[in-house]
Amino acid sequence: MIQYKTSEEVEKIKQSADILGRAHGEIAKHVKKGVKTSFLDKIAEEFIRDHGAVPSFKGYNGFPSSLCISVNEVVVHGFPSEYELKDGDIISVDCGVFHQGFHSDSAYTYPIGEVFPSVLALLKATRDSLYLGIEAAIFGNRVGDIGYAIQKFVEAKGYTVVRELVGHGLGRKLHESPEVPNYGKKGSGPLLKQGMVIAIEPMINLGTRNIVQEKDGWTIRTADRKPSAHYEHTIAIFEDRTEVLTTHKYIEEIHRF
Ligand code: MG
Ligand code: MG
Numbered sequence: 001m002i003q004y005k006t007s008e009e010v011e012k013i014k015q016s017a018d019i020l021g022r023a024h025g026e027i028a029k030h031v032k033k034g035v036k037t038s039f040l041d042k043i044a045e046e047f048i049r050d051h052g053a054v055p056s057f058k059g060y061n062g063f064p065s066s067l068c069i070s071v072n073e074v075v076v077h078g079f080p081s082e083y084e085l086k087d088g089d090i091i092s093v094d095c096g097v098f099h100q101g102f103h104s105d106s107a108y109t110y111p112i113g114e115v116f117p118s119v120l121a122l123l124k125a126t127r128d129s130l131y132l133g134i135e136a137a138i139f140g141n142r143v144g145d146i147g148y149a150i151q152k153f154v155e156a157k158g159y160t161v162v163r164e165l166v167g168h169g170l171g172r173k174l175h176e177s178p179e180v181p182n183y184g185k186k187g188s189g190p191l192l193k194q195g196m197v198i199a200i201e202p203m204i205n206l207g208t209r210n211i212v213q214e215k216d217g218w219t220i221r222t223a224d225r226k227p228s229a230h231y232e233h234t235i236a237i238f239e240d241r242t243e244v245l246t247t248h249k250y251i252e253e254i255h256r257f
Pocket of ligand 1: 105
């Protein structure tokens with residue numbers, strides 16, 4: 001069942017999302033070659049707790065960390081580790097914040113140093129597809145319109161859409177109804193109504209769309225080990241507008257590509 005939020009509840013999610021946006025900005029200061037991904041996790045957890053909030057992911061179904069860190073062929077749900085970032089890597093940093101009873105969720109994929117032009121193009125297209133999905137996420141449209149917009153754009157460029165993992169409603173729980181696939185048919189799926197809060201999160205691959213799960217039970221990587229990109233925002237639907245509650249602005253003040 002979809003949990004429709006009141007304006008007061010959306011306001012609380014916005015405050016959660018504000019802490020999240022600034023946590024991403026803090027992480028962004030340290031995203032560079034030579035840095036261990038476990039260090040980024042430490043920065044995130046400290047920042048979130050220092051602001052009176054809780055990292056949504058830590059302990060979620062047993063997940064061990066505050067961030068999902070997914071490098072190169074890892075699509076999502078990678079663990080922070082002793083791995084040191086190197087020139088040519090791409091790294092997805094996915095973070096959630098729980099504050100005043102509400103979750104917010106957003107992700108950003110960074111290039112480290114010089115990456116292959118084809119990989120940089122994948123990142124740009126995936127980021128663009130997130131905003132096209134958000135443009136389609138308006139009152140009176142349907143969930144399928146979001147996936148349609150994303151899929152049409154990225155497949156025209158020769159990329160593929162991961163099917164097994166999708167965006168989601170969120171609020172008092174990190175994952176609520178509805179599922180928000182990054183593929184779909186125009187005019188299909190649940191109606192977008194006032195008070196819906198959803199996370200849109202395209203996961204787009206350079207090669208095959210097929211994925212495999214590593215033996216750790218979490219890490220999802222591409223079957224062909226080609227790179228995958230991931231961007232995410234939490235948004236709220238109102239009758240007269242759609243608001244993007246999370247922000248990448250603190251990241252993009254530091255990292256531009
Ligand atoms: Mg996320
Ligand atoms: Mg999410």
